[in-house]
Each structure stands twice: as structure tokens, then as C-alpha cells.
Amino acid sequence: MTEPLLRVRDLKTYFVTEHGSGTARAVDGVSFEVQPGETLGLVGESGCGKTVTSLSILRLIPEPPGHIRPGSFIEFEGRNLLTLEPRELRAIRGNQIAMIFQEPMTSLNPVFTVGDQIAEAAIVHQRLSRRAARTRAIEMLRLVGIPDPQERVDHYPHQMSGGMRQRVMIAMALVCHPKLLIADEPTTALDVTIQAQILELLDRLQADLGMAVMLITHDLGVVAGSADRVVVMYAGQVVEQAPTPALFARPLHPYTEGLLASVPRLDAPPAREHGRLHGIPGQVPAATAWPDGCRFHPRCPYAWDRCRAEAPPLLDAGGGGEPGTHTVRCWLLTDPRRRTPHP
Amino acid sequence: MAGAAVLALVVVAALRRRVRATAPGRRFFRHPTAGLGLFVLAFFVTIAIAAPVVAPYPPHYQIDIAHPDRPPSAQFLLGTDPFSRDVWSRLVYGARVSLGIGAVAMLVAATIGTAVGAVAGYFRRWVDTTLMRLVDVGLAMPRIFVLLMAVALWEHIALWALVLLIGLTGWFGTSRLVRAEVLSLREREFVAAARALGAGAGRVIFRHVLPNAAAPIIVSGALGIGNMMLLEAGLSFLGLGVPSPAPSWGNMIADGWHKMAVAWWSSTFPGLAISLVVMALNAVGDALRDALDPRKEAA
Numbered sequence: 001m002t003e004p005l006l007r008v009r010d011l012k013t014y015f016v017t018e019h020g021s022g023t024a025r026a027v028d029g030v031s032f033e034v035q036p037g038e039t040l041g042l043v044g045e046s047g048c049g050k051t052v053t054s055l056s057i058l059r060l061i062p063e064p065p066g067h068i069r070p071g072s073f074i075e076f077e078g079r080n081l082l083t084l085e086p087r088e089l090r091a092i093r094g095n096q097i098a099m100i101f102q103e104p105m106t107s108l109n110p111v112f113t114v115g116d117q118i119a120e121a122a123i124v125h126q127r128l129s130r131r132a133a134r135t136r137a138i139e140m141l142r143l144v145g146i147p148d149p150q151e152r153v154d155h156y157p158h159q160m161s162g163g164m165r166q167r168v169m170i171a172m173a174l175v176c177h178p179k180l181l182i183a184d185e186p187t188t189a190l191d192v193t194i195q196a197q198i199l200e201l202l203d204r205l206q207a208d209l210g211m212a213v214m215l216i217t218h219d220l221g222v223v224a225g226s227a228d229r230v231v232v233m234y235a236g237q238v239v240e241q242a243p244t245p246a247l248f249a250r251p252l253h254p255y256t257e258g259l260l261a262s263v264p265r266l267d268a269p270p271a272r273e274h275g276r277l278h279g280i281p282g283q284v285p286a287a288t289a290w291p292d293g294c295r296f297h298p299r300c301p302y303a304w305d306r307c308r309a310e311a312p313p314l315l316d317a318g319g320g321g322e323p324g325t326h327t328v329r330c331w332l333l334t335d336p337r338r339r340t341p342h343p
Numbered sequence: 344m345a346g347a348a349v350l351a352l353v354v355v356a357a358l359r360r361r362v363r364a365t366a367p368g369r370r371f372f373r374h375p376t377a378g379l380g381l382f383v384l385a386f387f388v389t390i391a392i393a394a395p396v397v398a399p400y401p402p403h404y405q406i407d408i409a410h411p412d413r414p415p416s417a418q419f420l421l422g423t424d425p426f427s428r429d430v431w432s433r434l435v436y437g438a439r440v441s442l443g444i445g446a447v448a449m450l451v452a453a454t455i456g457t458a459v460g461a462v463a464g465y466f467r468r469w470v471d472t473t474l475m476r477l478v479d480v481g482l483a484m485p486r487i488f489v490l491l492m493a494v495a496l497w498e499h500i501a502l503w504a505l506v507l508l509i510g511l512t513g514w515f516g517t518s519r520l521v522r523a524e525v526l527s528l529r530e531r532e533f534v535a536a537a538r539a540l541g542a543g544a545g546r547v548i549f550r551h552v553l554p555n556a557a558a559p560i561i562v563s564g565a566l567g568i569g570n571m572m573l574l575e576a577g578l579s580f581l582g583l584g585v586p587s588p589a590p591s592w593g594n595m596i597a598d599g600w601h602k603m604a605v606a607w608w609s610s611t612f613p614g615l616a617i618s619l620v621v622m623a624l625n626a627v628g629d630a631l632r633d634a635l636d637p638r639k640e641a642a
Contacts, residue, residue: 058539064468086543094541101539106532111554120550121540172540 041227098173104165115153351385371634380626412606424609445572451510456517464525558635565628
């Protein structure tokens with residue numbers, strides 16, 4: 001295995017809540033790696049800590065109330081991002097690691113033209129002149145497939161549709177050719193047809209520019225189409241981690257299983273529950289009070305005594321390849337006969 | 344005078360035609376008093392700029408010291424004052440001083456207020472606490488007495504120093520307003536996006552946060568100029584502001600007020616000018632507030 005581009009080890013990002021009523025352990029010991037050029041899917045329901053994880057990597061967590069606990073470790077190309085000076089950090093943001101946000105409607109500054117905003121990173125990091133930056137912005141608009149880039153460069157965000165704005169966001173992020181792009185639910189706010197276009201665009205740009213992409217989503221369909229590997233998060237922890245084909249063929253964590261079962265499919269008749277779409281019962285618990293034992297046990301159809309008492313570690317599921325290729329945080333791995341739901 | 348009025352009318356009409364095409368422009372002129380206010384302001388600004396052309400006499404020129412307090416007539420449009428100076432000419436030159444002081448003082452106040460508010464709102468924590476306690480102290484001080492003390496300390500205070508003082512004691516409200524605006528803007532996603540792009544604090548504040556807070560700053564500035572002018576008029580009336588014989592509307596009232604009973608014109612007209620301009624500024628400020636409020640966009 002080559003040296004990873006990004007290595008996150010035991011990341012803990014906690015938030016102190018108002019009135020001192022407790023600490024929200026939004027991200028609680030997350031570890032994963034991103035290889036150069038690969039697409040890593042980060043999957044989970046809302047409130048699992050996906051976004052906090054990505055914001056922690058760029059150290060954009062608002063402090064206070066948030067803080068990254070000592071002992072956490074985020075290494076990018078061999079440098080620990082958590083110990084960098086603000087100046088060094090700014091040199092990485094937007095230049096080496098770029099991020100695109102969920103809401104293209106609110107992530108663009110309403111009072112500047114899209115050209116100004118695309119050019120901004122180039123001006124900040126590469127000290128381009130205004131004219132050169134403008135040329136660059138037009139180039140980027142063409143790259144992300146916006147027609148009439150010469151005209152569009154002078155438009156304001158409110159003159160564009162959601163899909164176009166998301167393309168502009170991508171253009172902004174890619175202006176400096178980052179090595180890692182963090183895409184936080186880049187398609188959630190868009191129509192399905194536009195979603196497909198944006199994902200195709202990301203795929204194409206990734207191949208052209210050779211960057212790694214961290215794709216954060218709650219949509220397994222998006223992951224199946226784009227990601228090489230998948231990390232499934234639940235309640236601030238990684239619960240399963242596997243290459244995409246393996247995960248879809250053999251989901252081992254009951255949570256992953258539930259997520260997959262709740263994706264509507266056209267190719268297989270919905271056999272379970274009299275033709276109704278499956279859902280995972282209950283909700284992600286509050287981050288101030290994770291359940292004892294396995295954090296998924298209140299919603300798990302297989303849970304038994306051990307799950308309530310003891311928190312499972314990440315266990316190797318084997319299944320071909322090197323150790324650590326497919327890991328699962330579930331006691332079922334030690335006792336596979338229990339994989340039959342309670343009546 | 345008629346020339347200035349016509350010019351002011353033309354300016355208002357042209358402006359109206361120009362901005363009619365935009366939604367904020369329509370909202371501005373929908374205000375019943377906005378056009379009138381704009382006309383009054385345009386009129387006074389015109390005579391202030393064109394003072395040597397508009398005024399028939401130099402402001403200090405004593406026409407006939409043996410016969411002061413002449414009533415308004417064709418020769419002396421607004422009469423003459425107790426020192427036998429043409430009131431209209433002094434009013435015209437006084438517009439330069441009074442409007443100028445108001446505008447410059449507000450500019451000083453708005454700049455400081457915006458800077459302090461932006462820094463406090465953006466950095467929060469101890470920076471915010473420190474600055475806002477300072478503002479509390481500033482707001483708690485009776486401004487007119489601070490100014491009186493300062494003026495008393497420096498006998499014959501220079502005009503620029505007076506303007507600076509008025510500005511320096513007038514930024515507290517603006518800073519509160521800007522801070523509140525920045526507190527909400529800093530949580531917006533495009534600010535996070537800018538930071539993710541590698542923009543530093545200065546860049547984020549000046550390029551991303553403040554331009555979005557421009558509307559309330561402009562409105563409070565327009566409303567604030569009136570206050571600044573009133574303050575200057577008050578100080579000048581007390582004889583502590585603009586020193587005589589230089590004309591300001593405040594000291595013109597002071598020059599004429601002890602003869603109110605026999606020669607009402609030398610105090611009344613500058614007083615009227617102050618009231619008109621301050622009312623006009625308030626009307627325009629109100630209309631601007633409506634015009635620049637993005638929440639009205641849907642209506």
C-alpha cells in the first residue's frame with residue numbers, strides 16, 4: 001500500500017453545550033485514511049458526525065464551543081494539521097485541501113460575482129493579478145461545464161440555478177488544483193437529474209486532475225456510483241469500512257445492512273415487509289448521551305446482552321485482501337450464528 | 344435661489360427616472376416623503392457647493408451698521424441680522440459648515456463604529472467583551488457634556504478638531520449595530536466557504552462580511568448625520584462650537600435670538616434650515632431602510 005494522502009487517527013471533536021449541561025461527543029475516536037487519487041465515501045445519517053469530521057480536517061470547527069481533543073491526529077502528506085500555525089493552515093486550505101458545501105444557495109456570497117469568488121482562491125494562494133485571475137475563473141467555468149463562461153463570469157449568484165451554483169462551488173474549490181477535495185453532501189440540495197450531472201462532473205474532474213475525493217453523503221446510491229471505498233459512520237464512530245463492492249455485496253454491520261435495505265431499488269422486487277420500503281427504526285441518539293455498550297444497540301434487530309454491556313472494537317472481517325481492508329464494529333463477527341432478527 | 348431649486352428638482356427627477364427600473368428604487372420613491380426629502384437635501388447641497396454664486400454678499404460683510412435688523416425684502420431676501428449682515432448669504436455659507444460638519448463627523452463615526460463592531464462581532468470572546476463594555480461606557484456618558492468639557496479645555500477649538508470630537512463620541516451606536524449584523528453574518532455558509540478557501544480574518548471581514556452589512560450601515564449613517572448636525576448647532580448656539588464670525592446655522596441662531604421680538608428673521612431662518620435638513624435626512628434614511636431591506640424583495 002502506498003503512503004496515504006490523509007490519515008485521521010482517533011479524531012475526537014467535542015462540543016461543550018450551553019449551560020454546562022454536558023459535552024456533545026460529535027466525533028468520538030474516528031480513524032480512516034484517504035489514498036492519493038481515490039474516492040472515499042463517508043456515509044451515515046444526519047447527526048452521525050460526518051460534517052464535523054470534515055470540518056475538523058480543515059480545522060473549521062467553531063471554537064468555542066467545539067474543540068478537537070488532545071490525542072487526535074490528522075496527518076496530511078506527513079504533516080500534522082492539528083499543530084500547524086494559522087498561517088500554514090491557511091496555505092493548505094483551498095490550495096491543498098478544498099471543500100465544497102452542501103447548500104449551493106447559501107455558500108456563495110450574494111454581493112460578489114461568481115467570477116470574483118472563483119478567482120479569490122487563486123488570488124489568495126497564487127498571488128495572481130486580477131486580470132489573470134479573471135481569465136482563470138473563465139477557464140474554470142468552462143471546465144465545470146457552464147455555457148457562455150465569458151458572460152457568466154460577471155453574473156451574481158442569484159442569477160443562477162442551483163445546479164449552476166454547485167458547479168460554481170466546484171470551480172471555486174478546484175481553482176488551485178487541490179490534492180484532496182472534501183465534498184460535503186454536494187448533491188443533497190439538487191434535483192435528481194442535476195445530481196447525476198454533478199457526480200459525473202466530479203468523477204471526470206477527479207480523473208483529469210488526479211485528486212483524491214472525500215465524498216460525504218447519506219445517499220448510498222451516490223456512493224455506489226462514485227466511491228472506491230466506503231466508511232460508514234454512526235454516532236460519532238466508524239462502524240464499518242470496506243471497498244465499495246465488498247460493502248454492497250456483504251454488509252456486515254447491522255446499521256449498514258439497514259441503510260442498504262432502505263435504498264429503493266428498481267432491479268429487485270421489495271420482498272420484505274409486504275412490499276414496503278424498509279426503514280431503520282428510531283433515530284440517531286443525542287451526541288450528549290450516546291448509549292452504553294454498542295451505540296447502535298437500541299436500534300439493532302440482533303442486539304443481545306453483550307451489546308448492551310460492552311462496546312465492540314473495530315474487528316477485522318477478513319474477506320480477502322490485506323488485514324484491515326474490511327473492518328466492522330460489531331459483536332456479531334464473534335458470534336455469527338446470532339444473525340437472525342428477534343421475532 | 345430659484346436656480347438652486349430648479350437644479351435640485353432636476354437632480355431628483357433624473358435620479359427618480361434612473362432608479363425606477365430597479366425594485367429598491369421603486370421602494371425608495373414609494374415612501375411619500377422620500378422625494379421631498381431628497382429635494383430638500385439636493386437644494387441645500389447645491390447652495391452649499393455653489394455658495395459664492397448663490398450668495399449676493401460675502402458672509403462677513405456688514406452692509407450698513409447704522410441700520411441693522413432690516414426685514415426680508417427684495418434686496419435682502421431673508422433680512423439682515425443685528426450686525427447688519429445678509430441672513431440669506433450667511434445661511435448659504437453656513438450650509439457649507441453645518442452640512443460639512445455633519446457629513447464628516449458621521450463619516451468618522453461610521454468608520455470607527457464599523458471597524459469596532461466588525462472586530463467585536465467576528466472575533467467574539469474576550470475581544471467582543473472588552474470592546475462592548477467600552478461601548479457601554481461610551482453610551483452611558485452624556486455626550487453633550489463630554490463635548491462641552493473638551494471644548495472648554497481647549498478654548499478656540501479648531502474646526503477639524505470639533506468635527507473629530509463629534510465623530511469620536513458618536514460611533515457607539517453604529518458599532519452595536521454592526522456587531523449584531525456581523526454576529527449573524529459570520530455564521531453564514533459563504534463565510535465558512537471563504538475560510539475553507541484559505542482566506543484570512545481580514546479578507547473574510549472586509550470582502551465577505553462587511554459588504555453584506557452595508558445596507559444597515561448606510562441607513563444608520565443617513566439618520567446619524569442629522570444628529571451630528573443638531574449637536575453642532577447646539578454647541579455653536581452655546582458659543583462653544585463654530586466661532587463667530589464664521590457662519591454656522593447654530594451660531595446664526597445665537598446671533599439673532601436676543602432680538603427675536605423685533606427681528607424674528609435672523610434666528611428663525613437658520614432654525615428652519617436645520618429643521619428642514621434634519622427632517623429630510625430622516626425621511627431619506629427611512630426610505631433607504633425600506634429600499635435596502637432584502638426581506639422586502641418578495642413583496
